[in-house]
Amino acid sequence: MEPQLLMGNEACVEGAIVAGITFYAGYPITPSNEIGEIMSRRLPRLGRTFIQMEDEIASMAAVIGASIAGAKAMTATSGPGFSLMQENIGFAAMAEVPCVVVNVMRGGPSTGLPTLPSQGDVQQARWGTHGDHPIIVLTPSSVREAFDLTIKAVNFSEQYRTPVIMLMDEVIGHLREKVVLPQPESIDIINRARPTCPPEWYRPFEDNKSGVPLMAAFGDGYRYHITGLTHDEMGFPTTKPCEVDAAINRLFKKIRQGFDEIMLCETFLTDDATCVIVAYGSVARTAKSVVLQLRTAGKKAGLLKLQTLWPFPRRAIEGLPQSVKELYVPEMNMGQIYREVLRVNQGRRTVRKISKVDGELITPQEMVQVVA
Amino acid sequence: MAYRNINVYQYLRHEKKFPLIWCAGCGNGIVLGSIIRALHTLGLPKDQVVMVSGIGCSGRTSTYVDVNTLHTTHGRALAFATGVKLARPELTVLVVMGDGDALAIGGNHFIHAARRNIDMTAFVYNNNIYGMTGGQMSPTTPQGKIATTAPFGNIEQSFDVMRLAEAAGATFAARGTVFDTDRLDELVELAIRKNGFSVLEILSPCPTIYGRHNKLGSAVDMLRHLDEDTVSLDEAENIADAIKSGKIPTGVFVDIDRPEFCESYAALVKKAQGK
Amino acid sequence: MAQQYEIRLAGLGGQGIILAGIILAEAAGIYDGKFVAQTQAYGAAARGGFSRSDVVISDEEIHYPKAQMLDLLLAMSQDAYDDNLKHLKPNGILIVDATYVSQVADTQVYAIPFSRIARERFGRENVANIIALGSLSQLTSHVSEQALEQAVMKRVPKAHREMNRQAFEAGKGAARAALRLSVRPGGDEDI
Numbered sequence: 078m079e080p081q082l083l084m085g086n087e088a089c090v091e092g093a094i095v096a097g098i099t100f101y102a103g104y105p106i107t108p109s110n111e112i113g114e115i116m117s118r119r120l121p122r123l124g125r126t127f128i129q130m131e132d133e134i135a136s137m138a139a140v141i142g143a144s145i146a147g148a149k150a151m152t153a154t155s156g157p158g159f160s161l162m163q164e165n166i167g168f169a170a171m172a173e174v175p176c177v178v179v180n181v182m183r184g185g186p187s188t189g190l191p192t193l194p195s196q197g198d199v200q201q202a203r204w205g206t207h208g209d210h211p212i213i214v215l216t217p218s219s220v221r222e223a224f225d226l227t228i229k230a231v232n233f234s235e236q237y238r239t240p241v242i243m244l245m246d247e248v249i250g251h252l253r254e255k256v257v258l259p260q261p262e263s264i265d266i267i268n269r270a271r272p273t274c275p276p277e278w279y280r281p282f283e284d285n286k287s288g289v290p291l292m293a294a295f296g297d298g299y300r301y302h303i304t305g306l307t308h309d310e311m312g313f314p315t316t317k318p319c320e321v322d323a324a325i326n327r328l329f330k331k332i333r334q335g336f337d338e339i340m341l342c343e344t345f346l347t348d349d350a351t352c353v354i355v356a357y358g359s360v361a362r363t364a365k366s367v368v369l370q371l372r373t374a375g376k377k378a379g380l381l382k383l384q385t386l387w388p389f390p391r392r393a394i395e396g397l398p399q400s401v402k403e404l405y406v407p408e409m410n411m412g413q414i415y416r417e418v419l420r421v422n423q424g425r426r427t428v429r430k431i432s433k434v435d436g437e438l439i440t441p442q443e444m445v446q447v448v449a
Numbered sequence: 450m451a452y453r454n455i456n457v458y459q460y461l462r463h464e465k466k467f468p469l470i471w472c473a474g475c476g477n478g479i480v481l482g483s484i485i486r487a488l489h490t491l492g493l494p495k496d497q498v499v500m501v502s503g504i505g506c507s508g509r510t511s512t513y514v515d516v517n518t519l520h521t522t523h524g525r526a527l528a529f530a531t532g533v534k535l536a537r538p539e540l541t542v543l544v545v546m547g548d549g550d551a552l553a554i555g556g557n558h559f560i561h562a563a564r565r566n567i568d569m570t571a572f573v574y575n576n577n578i579y580g581m582t583g584g585q586m587s588p589t590t591p592q593g594k595i596a597t598t599a600p601f602g603n604i605e606q607s608f609d610v611m612r613l614a615e616a617a618g619a620t621f622a623a624r625g626t627v628f629d630t631d632r633l634d635e636l637v638e639l640a641i642r643k644n645g646f647s648v649l650e651i652l653s654p655c656p657t658i659y660g661r662h663n664k665l666g667s668a669v670d671m672l673r674h675l676d677e678d679t680v681s682l683d684e685a686e687n688i689a690d691a692i693k694s695g696k697i698p699t700g701v702f703v704d705i706d707r708p709e710f711c712e713s714y715a716a717l718v719k720k721a722q723g724k
Numbered sequence: 725m726a727q728q729y730e731i732r733l734a735g736l737g738g739q740g741i742i743l744a745g746i747i748l749a750e751a752a753g754i755y756d757g758k759f760v761a762q763t764q765a766y767g768a769a770a771r772g773g774f775s776r777s778d779v780v781i782s783d784e785e786i787h788y789p790k791a792q793m794l795d796l797l798l799a800m801s802q803d804a805y806d807d808n809l810k811h812l813k814p815n816g817i818l819i820v821d822a823t824y825v826s827q828v829a830d831t832q833v834y835a836i837p838f839s840r841i842a843r844e845r846f847g848r849e850n851v852a853n854i855i856a857l858g859s860l861s862q863l864t865s866h867v868s869e870q871a872l873e874q875a876v877m878k879r880v881p882k883a884h885r886e887m888n889r890q891a892f893e894a895g896k897g898a899a900r901a902a903l904r905l906s907v908r909p910g911g912d913e914d915i
Contacts, residue, residue, distance in 0.1 A: 121721035135528035142532025
């Protein structure tokens with residue numbers, strides 16, 4: 078493919094289209110607007126569906142409805158809209174409906190800083206909806222990654238029948254870079270496993286080896302019930318402790334079993350490092366230039382870049398070499414991943430956070446001052 | 450009335466989900482009967498029908514019907530249904546909601562689904578109360594009536610579902626009661642048949658909660674009230690006369706034609722593709 | 725560390741600052757084949773609020789994507805000038821729209837009345853950004869003139885291509901004149 082200048086939000090749309098997204102519902106909000114706008118141009122031309130809903134609650138609901146009817150569906154939003162989507166994200170987790178939610182993070186809380194970056198929604202992406210539930214959250218740090226990880230997000234959602242959140246910070250959403258996109262034919266696309274058995278044998282929420290039940294689309298001849306209530310294998314509401322326990326535990330089991338595959342990270346110069354910066358999103362870019370600066374100055378610095386935030390990639394932290402004595406966690410929030418690093422570190426290494434919440438990306442100078 | 454003798458059991462998940470959750474005397478089962486008879490009369494294959502419901506007593510309707518059923522979050526049934534319908538426009542989509550579900554928490558989706566004119570049928574079971582949560586006042590609780598959150602009488606004006614639906618752009622709006630089931634069967638059929646967003650409000654008694662708080666008597670008494678307090682538009686000269694009589698008018702209030710959303714979208718796709 | 729060339733375009737919402745940044749990035753990245761990162765910041769007001777666009781150009785992969793020490797600053801409004809001058813490197817290139825930037829400290833500056841030229845030559849101020857890009861093509865060697873012109877032609881609407889080509893030319897001419905005159909602050913009368 079030819080090189081092109083693309084914005085993170087544009088690359089996200091391109092990735093979604095390649096991944097086979099056939100349905101988009103959304104509501105305007107800065108700084109994610111380009112995603113909806115480009116979808117409204119691109120999807121009709123491809124014979125796919127775009128709809129602007131009356132709010133983010135409805136957008137999330139429509140996405141779930143479309144997915145249940147067999148579409149690959151997604152939405153995009155930012156902080157306040159993400160808050161509104163939370164109840165239905167929980168529905169998607171409980172009813173195991175594949176869908177992708179892109180949240181281009183801006184400063185918060187509340188209306189906050191609509192046009193300025195933040196990474197303040199990291200814990201909300203994990204725990205925003207009520208109740209115990211697993212979730213997959215990915216975060217890109219370049220325009221190319223916005224493309225690649227959107228495809229991953231759609232694939233994971235289909236493979237694990239789960240909502241997948243893609244957190245982009247505003248810097249990445251609005252960053253333009255030169256990218257060469259791969260040929261669509263070279264990209265692996267995953268589609269949800271559908272039942273092939275006779276309809277009367279179909280048990281829509283039955284456990285299997287993968288923990289992911291086969292999913293029939295409405296209209297395909299498998300008439301069944303979907304509910305946000307805790308349900309049995311047939312999809313009907315249940316309050317029997319043994320059935321409730323099995324249902325909730327299976328939700329966790331399916332993600333736990335895929336942990337190695339879901340956990341996406343990159344290391345840079347960590348092999349002999351004594352200190353490692355653990356970063357994600359646009360801040361990982363600052364961190365990489367800081368690592369290079371520190372190396373020039375003779376300090377053995379390395380970078381662990383997280384592309385998956387949830388389930389938290391603890392094995393990547395645990396797998397860092399023995400030489401690493403210090404971990405630094407720079408974030409455009411008050412330390413939301415820092416606390417996770419602390420948790421899995423179990424006191425083995427020194428962990429320090431670098432927080433910045435003024436609506437500006439952390440600069441290399443600011444980071445060097447702390448790490449050097 | 451031959452059609453009333455159909456075997457409703459073939460439309461029910463009778464081996465899986467019965468008995469019903471609803472109280473004795475509740476009108477919800479009567480509405481369910483009407484919907485099933487309409488499906489049968491219209492000859493709609495069960496695989497091609499989707500029933501989407503919200504939360505509350507009415508929301509449980511979907512559990513019992515042997516079609517594609519989706520029990521959603523409170524107030525959001527129409528928004529979920531919009532996704533289903535757009536993804537597969539060939540399916541017949543029925544949306545079952547209560548008065549609080551459709552008009553309070555789901556009010557925004559209600560007016561926008563009507564404005565969009567997407568082909569689906571919105572059934573609003575109106576029992577004037579939040580039954581499942583124990584009897585709190587709803588947007589259709591009449592002024593002066595008692596609810597657990599209006600112990601001194603409701604001071605708020607209630608919604609007129611028909612006028613709301615018409616103003617928002619619904620192409621079909623009708624009101625029926627669970628007392629006059631013959632007429633209700635007809636209205637359900639008309640509403641499903643309509644190509645566009647149709648609203649069918651069904652007045653239905655809640656003797657256990659609403660009737661008890663407001664001393665309206667037994668379930669049978671409440672059914673009798675439904676008969677006495679309503680007047681058919683066919684009998685009244687016009688809507689204004691019906692309202693002047695102090696009774697609640699029933700029948701078809703709106704039946705107009707407007708471009709349907711899925712069809713408009715299909716045309717937009719052709720335009721975008723330069724066909 | 726890679727040698728990066730950092731450009732900031734700053735002005736008001738409605739002046740086409742962001743579009744100019746995109747064109748500049750496309751010229752450097754796609755037509756000149758370099759690494760490029762373009763970012764932007766803007767206020768809530770679509771017209772009249774602050775607007776700025778950073779373009780970082782490099783021969784190597786760019787990590788930190790924002791401009792920090794500017795090699796070139798184009799200021800299209802007085803506020804943009806006042807706010808951003810402190811980020812300009814000591815030997816950095818300063819270009820201002822003399823139509824709106826009148827209070828300029830006594831340093832080397834190319835003061836060209838982009839908006840006035842746009843108004844007088846084209847009857848509309850909104851091509852001032854393209855005129856500015858034309859000038860920029862003459863004042864820095866880090867983006868080639870051909871690349872910039874190609875990028876302009878690709879990004880502007882078909883119906884307005886000819887006008888934008890002329891605007892780009894007008895900008896080039898104005899910059900050459902400015903170079904000859906080595907214009908000092910406030911000296912836009914000579915053009």
